[in-house]
Amino acid sequence: MPESPGFAHAAWLMADPARAMMLMALTDGRARPAGELARAAGITPQTASVHLARLHAGGLLAMETQGRHRYYRMAGDHVAQAVEQLAAIRPLPQPARTVVGRKGRLLRHCRTCYDHLAGRVGVLVTRALVYQGFLVAVADKRFEVSRSGATWFSALGIDVDTLRPTRRGIARQCLDSTEREHHLAGPLGRRLLESLCDRGWLRRSREPRVIQVTPAGRQALKRYLGVDPERAASPHGQ
Amino acid sequence: MPESPGFAHAAWLMADPARAMMLMALTDGRARPAGELARAAGITPQTASVHLARLHAGGLLAMETQGRHRYYRMAGDHVAQAVEQLAAIRPLPQPARTVVGRKGRLLRHCRTCYDHLAGRVGVLVTRALVYQGFLVAVADKRFEVSRSGATWFSALGIDVDTLRPTRRGIARQCLDSTEREHHLAGPLGRRLLESLCDRGWLRRSREPRVIQVTPAGRQALKRYLGVDPERAASPHGQ
DNA sequence: TCGATGCTTCGTCCCGCGGCGAACCATCAC
DNA sequence: GTGATGGTTCGCCGCGGGACGAAGCATCGA
Numbered sequence: 001m002p003e004s005p006g007f008a009h010a011a012w013l014m015a016d017p018a019r020a021m022m023l024m025a026l027t028d029g030r031a032r033p034a035g036e037l038a039r040a041a042g043i044t045p046q047t048a049s050v051h052l053a054r055l056h057a058g059g060l061l062a063m064e065t066q067g068r069h070r071y072y073r074m075a076g077d078h079v080a081q082a083v084e085q086l087a088a089i090r091p092l093p094q095p096a097r098t099v100v101g102r103k104g105r106l107l108r109h110c111r112t113c114y115d116h117l118a119g120r121v122g123v124l125v126t127r128a129l130v131y132q133g134f135l136v137a138v139a140d141k142r143f144e145v146s147r148s149g150a151t152w153f154s155a156l157g158i159d160v161d162t163l164r165p166t167r168r169g170i171a172r173q174c175l176d177s178t179e180r181e182h183h184l185a186g187p188l189g190r191r192l193l194e195s196l197c198d199r200g201w202l203r204r205s206r207e208p209r210v211i212q213v214t215p216a217g218r219q220a221l222k223r224y225l226g227v228d229p230e231r232a233a234s235p236h237g238q
Numbered sequence: 239m240p241e242s243p244g245f246a247h248a249a250w251l252m253a254d255p256a257r258a259m260m261l262m263a264l265t266d267g268r269a270r271p272a273g274e275l276a277r278a279a280g281i282t283p284q285t286a287s288v289h290l291a292r293l294h295a296g297g298l299l300a301m302e303t304q305g306r307h308r309y310y311r312m313a314g315d316h317v318a319q320a321v322e323q324l325a326a327i328r329p330l331p332q333p334a335r336t337v338v339g340r341k342g343r344l345l346r347h348c349r350t351c352y353d354h355l356a357g358r359v360g361v362l363v364t365r366a367l368v369y370q371g372f373l374v375a376v377a378d379k380r381f382e383v384s385r386s387g388a389t390w391f392s393a394l395g396i397d398v399d400t401l402r403p404t405r406r407g408i409a410r411q412c413l414d415s416t417e418r419e420h421h422l423a424g425p426l427g428r429r430l431l432e433s434l435c436d437r438g439w440l441r442r443s444r445e446p447r448v449i450q451v452t453p454a455g456r457q458a459l460k461r462y463l464g465v466d467p468e469r470a471a472s473p474h475g476q
Numbered sequence: 477t478c479g480a481t482g483c484t485t486c487g488t489c490c491c492g493c494g495g496c497g498a499a500c501c502a503t504c505a506c
Numbered sequence: 507g508t509g510a511t512g513g514t515t516c517g518c519c520g521c522g523g524g525a526c527g528a529a530g531c532a533t534c535g536a
Contacts (some may be wrong), residue, residue: 004258004259005256005258005259005261005262005325005412006247006325006328007252007258007321007324007325007327008252008253008254008255008258008481009505010324010325010327010465011250011251011252011253011258011328012249012253013249014245014246014249014253015246015249015250015252015253016240016246016493016494017246018495020243020245020246020249020492021242021243023243024243032512033512034512034513034514035511035512035513039332041296042493043495043496044496045512045513045514046495046496046497046498046514046515046516047494047495047496049511049513049514049515049516050494050495050514051494052513057329058327058329058520059327059328059329060327066510067502067503067504068502068503068504068511068512068513069503069512069513070512070513070514075327077261077325078323078327079327081323082320082323082324082326082327083245083323084240085316085319085320085323086245086248086249086314086320086323086324087243087244087245088320089245089248089296089297089298089313089316089317089320090297091296091297138368138369143367161270163401169365175316191289196521210479254523254524255526256525271482271483272482272483272484273481273482273483276483281524281525281526282525282526282527283483283484284483284484284485284525284526284527284528285524285525285526286483287483287484287485287486288523288524289524290483290484291484298498305482305532305533305534306481306482306483306485306532306533306534307480307482307483307533308483
């Protein structure tokens with residue numbers, strides 16, 4: 001009668017295709033009503049209701065009632081991070097490589113991960129910030145912001161000192177599921193994405209999670225960070 | 239016909255109790271033969287064989303054949319990270335929620351964990367020690383004490399060099415059950431708690447496990463570590 | 477060569493869980 | 507009030523997959 005480890009339950013909740021689809025639809029951090037999630041998962045409302053109740057009881061989703069609607073959202077970024085971490089586990093590559101469509105390429109290139117920047121652009125930006133000494137990777141999957149980093153961020157209108165740190169600090173290392181390298185997450189990551197969008201350097205696409213780099217953004221990334229995502233080589237060479 | 243997201247498969251592999259037990263047995267990073275894992279999971283060898291093959295194909299485990307034995311180990315650090323991340327997701331404790339009274343709050347705030355400091359204060363102190371570079375989180379759930387750290391501890395009358403290391407070293411990372419973050423354990427953790435009590439900065443309460451921070455202690459924590467536990471944001475405040 | 481050991485494959489049983497239709501409950505509009 | 511809409515609960519069905527016994531395959535020791 002070996003008791004199953006605690007993580008098995010959370011894993012079980014994520015394992016079902018319908019539940020996984022709903023979690024996927026919530027990766028942007030926004031809250032959605034149950035019906036919309038049912039449609040996103042391709043199941044009937046009553047089935048979705050059971051799933052959502054389980055995800056809620058399991059601590060994966062937070063729920064808020066508004067009138068006759070029930071809005072669900074991720075219970076926290078630790079859940080989103082678990083999803084990302086799981087997505088980084090890839091089955092042994094069988095002979096054929098999967099065909100990636102246009103949308104897949106766009107997502108790989110630049111997307112949001114919960115509430116911050118991810119994909120190749122997210123990784124390149126983070127890598128540059130570390131390379132320039134603005135961020136320092138420290139223990140416990142965190143980043144530390146250096147003095148020069150604080151100055152750099154303030155040039156973007158981000159006052160690092162006024163950011164409210166969460167339990168896990170102000171800047172976290174989040175494993176990018178497609179690039180298999182860390183990108184910037186946490187309050188600072190969220191604020192950075194916000195700021196880049198405000199400046200018109202990045203633009204949210206109509207497709208969920210897809211982010212576009214504007215021409216002005218491309219110039220700015222090159223100038224301020226020496227990053228040119230269009231020309232960067234793919235990380236996983238083969 | 240929505241295709242289920244990629245992470246669902248990895249989650250499914252972790253969701254089964256037997257597979258979870260085997261993964262658990264491999265969290266130390268060492269390789270173990272199939273039979274031993276079967277025993278650890280409490281299942282027959284033939285059942286374990288199927289599970290292990292799936293975990294291997296799914297990219298969670300690496301396999302190595304030696305003679306008639308087959309050794310399995312974690313496929314990489316990213317798998318262990320995913321397990322940890324999932325373990326951090328806890329179902330919301332419905333009944334206990336309302337029962338968390340004064341004593342519960344006190345325990346959450348500051349308590350002993352076996353022989354060392356835990357709770358919010360324990361985590362904040364540890365976080366500060368890492369942030370200041372006195373402790374460095376290294377592999378195998380250990381902390382290393384830096385040069386500056388040794389100096390800092392000696393100012394508290396703790397001679398790091400004379401501490402008798404156990405099998406797992408002198409300073410361990412212990413996952414805090416309420417804060418979901420590591421705090422300092424091991425001989426150094428024990429000694430630190432002892433020292434803070436001796437100086438009158440902390441005081442054991444009459445209730446078991448509860449620790450009180452004295453006014454002098456609050457001042458000292460702020461001065462020496464920049465930590466003010468009374469003002470720190472609530473851990474589970476979203 | 478022969479038996480012992482470690483692991484896998486095959487065949488079979490059966491429980492758990494996801495799915496939907498129908499009915500029920502709550503809120504909003506009028 | 508009535509009807510409409512969003513969400514949940516109930517009941518039943520079907521299937522996927524996890525369990526083990528038995529048999530098969532490979533390697534080691536003598």
